Amino acid sequence: VQLVESGGGLVQAGGSLRLSCAASGNTFSIKPMGWYRQAPGKQRELVAAITSGGGSTNYADSVKGRFTISRDNVKNTMYLEMNSLKPEDTAIYYCKAADYLLRNFWGQGTQVTVSS
Numbered sequence: 488v489q490l491v492e493s494g495g496g497l498v499q500a501g502g503s504l505r506l507s508c509a510a511s512g513n514t515f516s517i518k519p520m521g522w523y524r525q526a527p528g529k530q531r532e533l534v535a536a537i538t539s540g541g542g543s544t545n546y547a548d549s550v551k552g553r554f555t556i557s558r559d560n561v562k563n564t565m566y567l568e569m570n571s572l573k574p575e576d577t578a579i580y581y582c583k584a585a586d587y588l589l590r591n592f593w594g595q596g597t598q599v600t601v602s603s
Contacts, residue, residue, distance in 0.1 A: 488511070488516070488517060488586060489511045490510055491508070491594055492507065492508050492580065492582050492594040492595065492596060493506070495580060495598045495599045496598075496600070498572055498600070498601055498602070500572060501571060501572065502572050502601070503568070504569045504572065506569065506580055506582075507565070507566055508522075508565040508567075508594055509562075509564050510564065510565070510584060516586040518587055519539060519584075519585050520558060520565045520583065521534070521535060521583050522534040522582055523582075523583055524578035524579065524580045524599075525579050525581070534546070534547050534550055535567060537557070539560075540560075541558050550576075553570050553572075554567060555567070565584075567580070573601060574603045575601075577601050579596040579597065581593055
């Protein structure tokens with residue numbers, strides 16, 4: 488499984504961005520997926536996760552009500568809609584997918600920078 492993120496960039500506080508994560512390879516084996524982020528000097532943290540069918544999601548408290556995770560299994564793509572962005576959302580955002588053997592696959596990351 489290969490994952491490629493896109494959609495990051497520079498945005499002012501209060502703005503919005505939409506991240507995409509395109510999967511290729513053995514995509515039929517992908518089960519849950521998620522978005523993580525890592526800010527400078529901090530550990531990588533879970534932002535949002537979604538089950539294989541998209542029926543269940545969970546979010547970090549810091550992004551609840553502002554971010555929305557979704558996936559399109561026909562297009563093999565996962566999304567993260569980010570609204571009301573804050574400077575503390577600045578980080579490299581990574582997508583992760585787990586397969587039925589619980590092996591984890593990571594994308595290369597996309598930079599999100601929110602200016603105040």
